[in-house]
Amino acid sequence: MATQPAAQGLPLFYKDLVPLNSNEHANFKSRQIDNATFMQGQHAIPLTVEEFVSASRYYPIIFSAGDNPVPLALMGMNEGINVFMDDQGKFNNPVYLPAYIRRYPFMLARLRPDSDELSLCFDPTSEALGEFKKEGDPLFDGTEPTQMTKDILKFCEDFEQAGARTQAFVEELKKAELLMEGEVAIQQEGSENPFVYRGFQMVNEEKLRDLRGDELRKMSQSGMLPLIYAHLFSLNLVRDVFAMQMQQGKVPQQVELPTA
Template identity: 60%
Template sequence: MASQAPNSLPLLYNDLQPLNRNAHGNYKVRRMSGHPQIGKTHAVPVTVDEFAIAQRHFPIVFSAGDQPVPIALMGLHEDTNTFFDESGQLTEPNVYLPAYLRRYPFVLARLRPDSDELSLCFDPSADAVGEFDEGEALFDGDQPTEATNAILKFCEQFEEAGQRTQAFMTELKESGLLMDGEVAIQPEGVEQPFIYRGFQMVDEEKFRNLTGDKLRKLNQNGALPLIFSHLFSLSVIREVFGRQVAQGTGPNRVQQPATVEA
């Protein structure tokens, strides 16, 4: 495998090292005790493979910009996560955990810009990979163990889901269905609603007016159920808002427009 890390790092990753038997022959992988950065991360990428289950727990919206990606909102303000505590521990065992978080601290990364080869890498700052007494070995002599092969397979499946997600986003953009998002929440006893912006969503009016070939194409490509999952999930924004209020991380009672940045 290549020996240098990429210049840009994915969300939550502080560093990347390519996994290889020479440098990491004695390393083991163990369950993470927590990741404080997750507790301060309010939006996590999700793939289209996860829409059906993720929409039951999180609002699924699309990041702003020319290359939007689907994101699950775990909080409505930066540095706020209503599902993880400050130490990065999941506070509700039954909530769905997005594959992006389950993949950490591993990732398939392109280490050289002139090569399409992806290498299995890990974040050495995580407490999950190292020369521990406990955990599962990553190598058995010169060969990767079953644990390493399982990690590699999961990362490969995530990359494949990512390609399907890119295709879906291209379909949305070409169909002209994306618009700047805005959600207003009017709590009882508050004169003015709290406004959340800074993301994209499907334009329901344009979606309802689709006919003929455009609608048929979305159906044939499997995009329709994904769009419905996204739209259904928007109602969960109120639940996340309520969680923030209950946890003391909600907005002030004085009206101040808020922005969801992703």
């Protein structure tokens, strides 16, 4: 999931990316902020496979459409709507926060297309970083990174490794031809026609049941089966997210689920 800064676009949430270094950011500090306004309006957040079980307690887990599917935690039924957050960018109730959210405003990125080396970068537009006088924890002690910066780097490195494992998991699903175009129909009381959502992918339960015993055993031994079932069980939460959206007066639209 390493992302190279490119003119054609930046990763979800990020408005800009700058390499962190002791020359330019010697006096920078990182502070806690009480909101997540950087992700307001984002209804689908990337997940790694390590997070499937925790995330499945709160969000439907789907796969984006296209040839390179990405697992996503669904936080709203329509683009621009996140039912778990209020207008101030605060979460309504305690929920599991995907690592993709917790990583922000940092990430590892390739600075040169011809190199595989990753550098720790950050989004300079974030309110969490800056030359604060009375708050925050320093990122550098002289020219050396502080323990906080080392911990941030370790978290980002772990995220990249989890991203690689996630890509491998998705490749195995594709290889077994287990992914199919998804569709969810929700019949709302008082509505003549159901709300139908498409534009995402999900595991085909019928094909999963029809797999040969040796294939199922291999998936069980590799740890794939629990992840698949976490995904399938989480789809029951689609109706809960739909109901939350209705309760908040954010009327769902019968359109395809946009992908992140």
